[in-house]
Amino acid sequence: MTGPASGLYSPFVKSFTKISDSAVRRLSHYLRFLDDVEAAGRRTVSSEELAARGGITSAQVRKDLSHFGSFGKRGTGYPVTLLRERIEEILGLGRTWRVALVGAGKLGAAVFHYGGFRRQGFDLVAVLDTDPAKIGRRWGDLAIEDVADLTRIVKKRHVELAVVTTPAASAQDVVDALAGAGVEAILNFAPRKLVVPPQVTLRDVNLVMELESLTFALTHRDR
Amino acid sequence: MTGPASGLYSPFVKSFTKISDSAVRRLSHYLRFLDDVEAAGRRTVSSEELAARGGITSAQVRKDLSHFGSFGKRGTGYPVTLLRERIEEILGLGRTWRVALVGAGKLGAAVFHYGGFRRQGFDLVAVLDTDPAKIGRRWGDLAIEDVADLTRIVKKRHVELAVVTTPAASAQDVVDALAGAGVEAILNFAPRKLVVPPQVTLRDVNLVMELESLTFALTHRDR
């Protein structure tokens, strides 16, 4: 996909190495809005409308999208369906991703049951835990398997992406195993700073950090 | 830095309205590292060490801290305990915060059982749900209560902060009620863009968005 115009779905002639994190998040935003708008039967949408949600300006929307091509029509706006497809493609959602969930506790269960998961192209192919009481139990059409078999399972099922919901203490061991087995990206919910080799993309979600950013805001806002 | 030495615990003569979000997150980072270092019995720590975790430079660390005063000693580094206390104070952790949890599903349970919660000054004073089968059930020393009583409960118990783990469909109603009852900050896990009045600070955690930022990275990294 990255080279000069091979056919069809390859408009990415530039390398996008400099797209900021916040810009990527905004693309996710636009995507969700486009889903709504499309469901409502609208055919086109303006940058102004895309911006209306969340403190984004229309110029920002246009700039974001212009990094990836020009999808809009002057005087009209953006065609809803096309734009949705293009953003999905940009975000890498034009395919399914094989995901493993490590940690079958309450948080793992919450992730597992979370609807938007499978629907959006994420295919959960394994659930792993260390607890003998949980191993073998069925979650939907998957049986919980032993973390001891992680490497074998990841390799055999070509897991590309993992969600880690283990306790903090075991998280580093788990990501070492995941990285060793070839997993390319990890979403970590364990409240622990993890070290991963450079070829692995890691993202942390940390409840305490989020709460602290709230208490900071409350403490320092001018009243 | 901060103006002419008023006393003791009030070095905040300037308004910190311009501290960036990422800077606040880094403060949380430093705090966690300081906890470790302190537990290990160290007395001082350098900006270089504080930076070592996560792609932060030592200059960044010094700059971050310098916004709030000068806590370090040249040639020596920062005194661990003092710096920890100061960062806690900066983040608003010098007190406890009264928290309500709305949504007693799997995610709510995960948040509830999350250890680092109560330990770090967050005092959970209510758990609410709509499900009659759940209402009345005990979670630890709290009974799950009816969301219909939210306003009364929030007011009576002086809830300042709420964590929303309801399904997407009910999240907006819940935050409307929370905001109406005087809650000042909300951490939202429901996958829905929420509207809150300006005096309420809202933070979203969205699984799909996090996954999309991973698939974007995987799709566009140069191999």
Add this chain to the structure above:
DNA sequence: TCGTGTGAACGAATTCACAGCG
């Protein structure tokens, strides 16, 4: 005319580099 696409201007955040203090 309307709204995109985009250079140019601006502003915010990070890094550099070094003076100065312990």
Add this chain to the structure above:
DNA sequence: CGCTGTGAATTCGTTCACACGA
């Protein structure tokens, strides 16, 4: 000497403002 604290330089992200095409 070692390491902080901080202006200056730089990089990065956002907003402005308008030419241009549908």
